[in-house]
Amino acid sequence: MARVVVVGGGYGGMASAARLAKLGHDVTLVEAGTRLGGALTAVESQGFTWDAGPSMLHVPAVVRDLFRKTGRALEAELGVETGQELTPLEIVREHRFVDRSVLRLPAGSRRAQTAAFDELGKGLGQAWDDFVTPYADVWDVLRRHYFEEPWTPGHLPREVAAILDSRDTLHKALRRAFRDDRPAAVAGHLFVAEGHDLRNVPAWAGVATHLEQLFGAWTLPGGMHRLRALLEARLATREVTVILDSPVLDLVVRDGRAVAVRTALGEVAADVVVCAVDPRRLPTLAPLVERTMPTLPPVITHLGLEGDATDATEAGGLALTDETVVHGDPTVVVRPGGTAPPGHTAWTLHGRGRLSEDMLKVLARAGLDVRDRVVARVDRTPLETVQAWGGSPYGVLWQGRGTVRQRLGPTTPVPGVYAAGAHATPGSGLAYVGLGAALVAGVVGPA
Numbered sequence: 001m002a003r004v005v006v007v008g009g010g011y012g013g014m015a016s017a018a019r020l021a022k023l024g025h026d027v028t029l030v031e032a033g034t035r036l037g038g039a040l041t042a043v044e045s046q047g048f049t050w051d052a053g054p055s056m057l058h059v060p061a062v063v064r065d066l067f068r069k070t071g072r073a074l075e076a077e078l079g080v081e082t083g084q085e086l087t088p089l090e091i092v093r094e095h096r097f098v099d100r101s102v103l104r105l106p107a108g109s110r111r112a113q114t115a116a117f118d119e120l121g122k123g124l125g126q127a128w129d130d131f132v133t134p135y136a137d138v139w140d141v142l143r144r145h146y147f148e149e150p151w152t153p154g155h156l157p158r159e160v161a162a163i164l165d166s167r168d169t170l171h172k173a174l175r176r177a178f179r180d181d182r183p184a185a186v187a188g189h190l191f192v193a194e195g196h197d198l199r200n201v202p203a204w205a206g207v208a209t210h211l212e213q214l215f216g217a218w219t220l221p222g223g224m225h226r227l228r229a230l231l232e233a234r235l236a237t238r239e240v241t242v243i244l245d246s247p248v249l250d251l252v253v254r255d256g257r258a259v260a261v262r263t264a265l266g267e268v269a270a271d272v273v274v275c276a277v278d279p280r281r282l283p284t285l286a287p288l289v290e291r292t293m294p295t296l297p298p299v300i301t302h303l304g305l306e307g308d309a310t311d312a313t314e315a316g317g318l319a320l321t322d323e324t325v326v327h328g329d330p331t332v333v334v335r336p337g338g339t340a341p342p343g344h345t346a347w348t349l350h351g352r353g354r355l356s357e358d359m360l361k362v363l364a365r366a367g368l369d370v371r372d373r374v375v376a377r378v379d380r381t382p383l384e385t386v387q388a389w390g391g392s393p394y395g396v397l398w399q400g401r402g403t404v405r406q407r408l409g410p411t412t413p414v415p416g417v418y419a420a421g422a423h424a425t426p427g428s429g430l431a432y433v434g435l436g437a438a439l440v441a442g443v444v445g446p447a
């Protein structure tokens with residue numbers, strides 16, 4: 001049995017800790033904040049509750065696998081009989097384009113997506129299909145040899161390296177695939193929303209469009225932050241020691257191996273350390289990632305609105321899909337969700353680009369004028385978000401094809417140190433972060 005110390009109690013740290021404890025290790029999780037969850041948490045004000053960070057789940061199998069492999073199944077924890085389980089979305093998101101045309105992107109069906117694009121414009125269905133379908137092969141290779149099976153940096157199978165090292169960018173791939181800007185904006189949205197420049201995103205990362213088509217997108221009634229409490233309970237069941245309010249200042253390395261982590265209160269001894277925070281925060285690891293940059297979170301506004309989802313007035317438009325993207329500069333994403341007092345609705349807005357005016361004005365111009373319905377409002381700048389979570393939950397900024405090999409994980413060059421979380425491989429988002437935790441558990445192995 002190894003003494004494992006996990007640094008950081010976000011989704012990545014909690015998932016790693018639960019898995020390693022189940023494998024029989026003696027696990028301590030050290031978190032800087034006063035509670036666990038990181039971005040997976042709620043914001044509350046005036047009777048409204050919003051997801052502070054993630055509200056949608058892609059590839060739900062990853063979260064299900066975590067719960068099943070560490071104890072009771074997720075469905076049992078959520079209470080399926082009460083209708084509180086993960087819910088697949090029929091429409092992943094609505095795209096409102098600058099020319100006022102609208103696409104409602106269906107989930108989980110190639111045929112339905114093709115039909116939706118055909119409705120948007122002649123021949124667009126075929127073009128969309130031609131773009132997305134080849135990613136099935138990319139997914140197949142990456143899933144088997146990169147996302148789901150532990151590997152050693154520098155020893156990636158040849159077919160994986162051929163994909164990851166390709167010079168093709170998503171920007172170029174989209175220009176080749178579409179003469180119409182709108183499907184390109186739909187495919188690029190997943191990256192633009194996370195703050196990336198498509199000229200720096202490798203083309204293979206577009207596999208995300210295939211995953212969304214294949215697995216859809218899922219929400220949790222009441223908010224994705226409910227997973228936080230379930231994971232906290234799972235850590236207790238697995239007897240993980242949790243130390244809160246204790247930022248890890250650095251790793252302690254002796255004879256070339258990590259032997260502890262250092263906090264303001266002293267050292268916590270370790271045979272194995274899992275870094276589930278931005279490695280820049282730990283001076284021993286920082287030089288290893290000096291060529292990477294974190295991705296800035298969006299400008300976030302949580303709104304409490306008068307009127308509910310059955311309110312059909314156009315100005316309210318409160319019966320929106322679970323995500324609506326108002327394209328332009330700035331681009332504003334509307335995520336209805338969370339909980340609200342009766343007769344009210346909770347929305348979260350994410351803004352990217354030239355935000356020289358209030359996002360509510362941008363929405364009003366796009367036909368979503370809710371300015372006179374606002375009864376509660378919480379604003380968060382990107383800086384406040386990064387400070388709240390001690391780093392960016394969106395992980396590493398794409399800076400070209402080399403970025404994929406500059407991320408740490410599942411192993412690191414420091415013996416005894418592993419990397420999980422949004423800044424580690426295979427990347428950010430609950431699905432990838434969950435896969436990363438499984439990879440770390442796979443390389444550390446059973447006690």
Ligand SMILES: Cc1cc2nc3c(=O)[nH]c(=O)nc-3n(C[C@H](O)[C@H](O)[C@H](O)COP(=O)(O)OP(=O)(O)OC[C@H]3O[C@@H](n4cnc5c(N)ncnc54)[C@H](O)[C@@H]3O)c2cc1C
Pocket residue numbers: 007008009010011012013030031032033036037038039040052053054055056057058246247248249276277278281297298300385388389390391392393394395420421422423428429430431433
């Ligand atoms: C606004 C927003 C919306 C998002 N929406 C989605 C979505 O819909 N779907 C999706 O899949 N993903 C989404 N994401 C991404 C997702 O939230 C993240 O990829 C994921 O939660 C990252 O988990 P993490 O554990 O790596 O990091 P974090 O959640 O950032 O957690 C890191 C933790 O480490 C702690 N910490 C930091 N430094 C130290 C230290 N030195 N010592 C100890 N502890 C430390 C922090 O306090 C924090 O608790 C969203 C992110 C944001 C910001």
